[in-house]
Structure formats: structure tokens, C-alpha cells
Amino acid sequence: MSLAATAVPDDEGERRMIPEAESFQYRGGQLFCEDVSVGDLAEQHGTPLYIYSAAHLRRQYRRLADALAEVAPCIHYAVKANTCGAVIRTLAAEGAGADVVSGGELFRARRAGIPAARVAFAGVGKTRDEIAFALREGIEYFTVESEPELERIADVAQALGARARVAIRVNPDVDPRTHVYTSTGRKESKFGVDLERARRAYECAAARPELEIAGIHMHLGSPLADEKPYAEALDKVAPLCAWLRERFPTCRTLDLGGGFGIPYKRRQKPFDLDAFAAAVIPRVKAIxxxxxxxxxxxxVGNAGILVARVQYVKDNAFRRFVIVDAAMNDLIRPPLYGAWHEIVPVRETAGEVVADVVGPVCESGDFLAQERKLPDVREGDLLAVMSAGAYGFAMASNYNSRGRAAEALVDGANAMLARVRESWEDLVAAER
Ligand SMILES: Cc1ncc(COP(=O)(O)O)c(C=O)c1O
Incomplete structure (x- = not known):
């Protein structure tokens, strides 16, 4: 599924914002993040600029915790979505653990105050160094993607005189009905161990005294529109869970992964947490x-926006191009997944045009929106690309030798610069 295919018709001329992005509202014709003017922040720190709302981070974390309170879930924030230290610290203060997929993410999570005992380490290609680092830190468990990885973790643990807790990632072969690049729970994907082979993998783990069987893991894909794939997957793994409980008393955790969708469009509904809880809680209790x-x-998705300044408005015989100072190196989701991000003016602006919003990178794929209805913006105006908090900055690159954007975190009436814009010197700092 192309994410753009979930399109609902644009609401003509309507200024209503994305339903879940409550932290971003117009006041007196100016866009605010909580109580801070987006335009003022852009003047102060320049553009392109990512702005995140701390209130949104806390609200979403609590929504999940509250919806599932009956089973008191352990919430591991998936650091890959947004690696900004200020974001992770905000969630750590709420009590979040972390799901990490590299030594670098583990380093970031620990530095931002996430206790090691609340970290799960996923990923198909963990190196010996990464495993050793995680063992020394004392993480909660590894989610293990293959038998060779089990052996490697056991070998590293043996060399360190440590014991590693493991949860095997099973592949339940459920269609998450999302973009093919982000579907991970199908049997064709590189992730996890097939359900049919999982018992054998657990027996391999049990044969190594350096390993403790801590749980079972799955992740179906991202973003998922509703609870159905989760329910289907839980039904598929329930017999394996019963077998695990009977054989391995240390097996305590059922890690359901992430993937809960968010609205990217004004008329898209938020992920129905009540329906999710109604499907998941009884199944988890039974397991x-x-x-x-x-x-x-x-x-983090609707906690963030990317603010860009219009550099030029260019017309050719077929189209209008609004050329801004943010590009595919700042936000790759539109060209990579065909993803849709709402784009709104930072200062409410009259008129309406249809235009492509493009960046300065030398690729035709460098666009943030195509054939989009926009207000009649001019050179110097600011635009906000909505719902950019997840897989935005985290996937940014230096392509075309562009320094990565600055990041700011807003909390009520306070704003802090969380990461400075990369300079040209930064671009060459690692070269020898
Ligand atoms: C193993 C695992 N867990 C969690 C996530 C987070 O997904 P999302 O950001 O959609 O919640 C991912 C995303 O790729 C993942 O691979």
C-alpha cells in the first residue's frame, strides 16, 4: 500500500489540523507549537527546523499506558523513530523503556536516562561488539532473529562470563496491510524465525547455559491502520506461548512490537486504541x-513538524514549484514511501494555488508534496510540514553536502534548541 493511497479528499480551504496534532494550532493567524510561536522559533534558529512538542510526547505515551492499564504493559519507545536526546529524555521521565536496533541507539538511550534494565535490543545483524556492549550495560533482553544469532550471543556472553536474556522474534506471517518496505511480519521478509521453526530455535537457546529464555517477540510492520493484524498474530502465536510457559518458567514477556498508525491527513482518524485494547487485552490475559x-x-509522529522557508516560486509550462530550503535529505518519507504530509503556512495566507513543494537537492525525487493545494505563498514565507516527528530527522542524511537541520523541543511556553544545525565544518569533521 502506498501511504498516499490512504488519501481522503482534502477539505477545501479548511484550516483544521491533523486530528491528533493537538499541540499545533493557529492563534491570531500564526501557527503555534503549544504556547510558542513557530515563526519566532524559525526566526531565532533558522530553517529547516524540526520542532517537537513535549506535551504531545507525554500525551501519546499516557494514552497507550492508560488504554492497556489492565495488563500494565512495559512500553519500550522505539528509538529509531526519533533519536533526539531531548525527546528520549522526555519519555524516560515518563517511565519509558527503549527498543533499540544498534549499539548507537543503545548508547543514545542510556545517555538520555533510560535504565538498561528496560531496554530491548532488536535487529537482524547485531555485531559481536554491539552484543558485548549490551551485555555489559545489562539490558533487559535481546530480541533474537535467527539461530546463528543465538549462538553468537551465547558465545559473547560466555566470553564475558555473563548471562543473556533472549526473546526470539517469531514471524507469524500476518499481512499488516501497509507499505511493502515496512511490512516485517510476512514470511518473505528477512525478520524473525518462522513460527514452524520457533520451537527448535527455543530448544537451541535452552541448550546454551549462557542464555535465559525471557520471552517471545514479534513486530508486524508500520504503520498499521487497526488492531486486526495484532489480533490475528496473537491467535497464531498463542499455542507457542503455552508451550513456552510450560517448558521455560523464565519466559515471562510477550513483546508485540510497535507499528500503531497515526493520522497524516486532516480527515484521517487516529488509531483506535479502545478497539486495540479490546482485541489485545483478553488475548494477552489468556496467554x-x-x-x-x-x-x-x-x-513521536504528530509531535513534530519540519519548518521550511520558501526560496523561490517557479512556474513552467505545466506546473508551479514552490522551492523550499528543506529537502529529501531532511525528510525522505515522501519520495521513499510515497508518504503524504500535510503542508500548512506558518502565517495564515490567502489565495490558493496547486504546486509541487520541492527542495534544492539535485534529484527529481526531491519533493515534499506533489500537485498540492496550497495558499498563495511567496518567497520568504514559512511552511510547516506536519506529522514529521517520526522517521524524519532520524532518516536525514548529508546528501548534496547539506548540513542536517536544527531540532527544537517546546514544552509549554518554553523552547529549547535540542540540536544545532550542522555546519559546513561539521560535514568534513570526520575526514582524515
Ligand atoms: C522491531 C521494531 N519494533 C518497533 C518498531 C517501531 O515501529 P513504529 O514506529 O511504527 O511504532 C519498529 C519499526 O521499524 C521495529 O522494527
Whole structure:
């Protein structure tokens, strides 16, 4: 599914914002993040600029915790969605654990105050160094993607005189009905161990005294529109969970992964947490394991915007191009996934045009929106690309030798610069 295919017709001329993005509202014709003017922040720190709302991070975290309170889930924030230290610190203060997929993410999570005992380490290609680092830190568990990885973790643990807790990632072969690049729970994907082979993998783990079987893990894909794939996957893994509970008393956790969708459009409905809870809670109770989840996008997606300044407005015989100073290196989701991001003016602006919003990068794929209805913006105006908090800055690059954007975190009436814009010197700092 192309994310753009979930399109609902644009609401003509309507200024209503994305339903879940409550932290971003117009006041007196100016866009605000909580109580801070987006335009003022852009003047102060320049553009392109990512702005995140701390209130949104807390709200989304609590929405999840409240919806699932009956089974007291362990919430591991998926750091890959947004690696900004200020964001992770805000969630750590709420009590979040972390789902990490590299030594670098583990380093960031620990530095931002996430206790090691609340970290799950996922990913298909963990190196020996990464495993050793995680063992020395004392993480909660590894989610293990293959038998060779089990052996490697056991070998590293043996060399360190440590014991590693493991949860095997099973592949339940459920169609998450999302973009093919982000579907991970189908049997064709590189992720996890097939359900049919999972018992054998657990027996391999049990044969190594350096390993402790801590749980079972899955992640179906991202973003998922509703609870159905989760329910289907839980039904598929329930017999395996019963077998695990009977054989391995240390097996306590059922990690359901992340993937909870968010609205990217004005008329899209938020992920129905009540329906999700109604589907998941009874199944988890029947299985009898402690629930863990790994939300990324759900927490940070609508916490963030990317602010860009219009550099030129250019017309050719076919189209109008609004050329801004943010590009595919800042936000790759539109060209990579065909993803849709609402684009709104920072100062409410009259008129309406249809235009492509493009960046300065030398690729035809460098666009933020195509054939989009926009107000009649001019050179110097500011635009906000909405719902950019997840997989935005985290996927940014230096392509075309562009320094990565600055990031700011707003909390009520306070704003802090969380990361400075990369300079040209930064671009060459690692070269020898
Ligand atoms: C193993 C795992 N857990 C959690 C996530 C987070 O997904 P999302 O940001 O959609 O919640 C991902 C995303 O790729 C993942 O691979």
C-alpha cells in the first residue's frame, strides 16, 4: 500500500489540523507549537527546523499506558523513530523503556536516562561488539532473529562470563496491510524465525547455559491502520506461548512490537486504541505473559513538524514549484514511501494555488508534496510540514553536502534548541 493511497479528499480551504496534532494550532493567524510561536522559533534558529512538542510526547505515551492499564504493559519507545536526546529524555521521565536496533541507539538511550534494565535490543545483524556492549550495560533482553544469532550471543556472553536474556522474534506471517518496505511480519521478509521453526530455535537457546529464555517477540510492520493484524498474530502465536510457559518458567514477556498508525491527513482518524485494547487485552490475559510494546511513530509522529522557508516560486509550462530550503535529505518519507504530509503556512495566507513543494537537492525525487493545494505563498514565507516527528530527522542524511537541520523541543511556553544545525565544518569533521 502506498501511504498516499490512504488519501481522503482534502477539505477545501479548511484550516483544521491533523486530528491528533493537538499541540499545533493557529492563534491570531500564526501557527503555534503549544504556547510558542513557530515563526519566532524559525526566526531565532533558522530553517529547516524540526520542532517537537513535549506535551504531545507525554500525551501519546499516557494514552497507550492508560488504554492497556489492565495488563500494565512495559512500553519500550522505539528509538529509531526519533533519536533526539531531548525527546528520549522526555519519555524516560515518563517511565519509558527503549527498543533499540544498534549499539548507537543503545548508547543514545542510556545517555538520555533510560535504565538498561528496560531496554530491548532488536535487529537482524547485531555485531559481536554491539552484543558485548549490551551485555555489559545489562539490558533487559535481546530480541533474537535467527539461530546463528543465538549462538553468537551465547558465545559473547560466555566470553564475558555473563548471562543473556533472549526473546526470539517469531514471524507469524500476518499481512499488516501497509507499505511493502515496512511490512516485517510476512514470511518473505528477512525478520524473525518462522513460527514452524520457533520451537527448535527455543530448544537451541535452552541448550546454551549462557542464555535465559525471557520471552517471545514479534513486530508486524508500520504503520498499521487497526488492531486486526495484532489480533490475528496473537491467535497464531498463542499455542507457542503455552508451550513456552510450560517448558521455560523464565519466559515471562510477550513483546508485540510497535507499528500503531497515526493520522497524516486532516480527515484521517487516529488509531483506535479502545478497539486495540479490546482485541489485545483478553488475548494477552489468556496467554498469561506480561505484555511489552514498542511504539515509535505513535508517540513521536504528530509531535513534530519540519519548518521550511520558501526560496523561490517557479512556474513552467505545466506546473508551479514552490522551492523550499528543506529537502529529501531532511525528510525522505515522501519520495521513499510515497508518504503524504500535510503542508500548512506558518502565517495564515490567502489565495490558493496547486504546486509541487520541492527542495534544492539535485534529484527529481526531491519533493515534499506533489500537485498540492496550497495558499498563495511567496518567497520568504514559512511552511510547516506536519506529522514529521517520526522517521524524519532520524532518516536525514548529508546528501548534496547539506548540513542536517536544527531540532527544537517546546514544552509549554518554553523552547529549547535540542540540536544545532550542522555546519559546513561539521560535514568534513570526520575526514582524515
Ligand atoms: C522491531 C521494531 N519494533 C518497533 C518498531 C517501531 O515501529 P513504529 O514506529 O511504527 O511504532 C519498529 C519499526 O521499524 C521495529 O522494527
Amino acid at each position: 498469561g505473559l506480561r505484555l511489552a510494546i514498542e511504539p515509535g511513530r505513535y508517540i
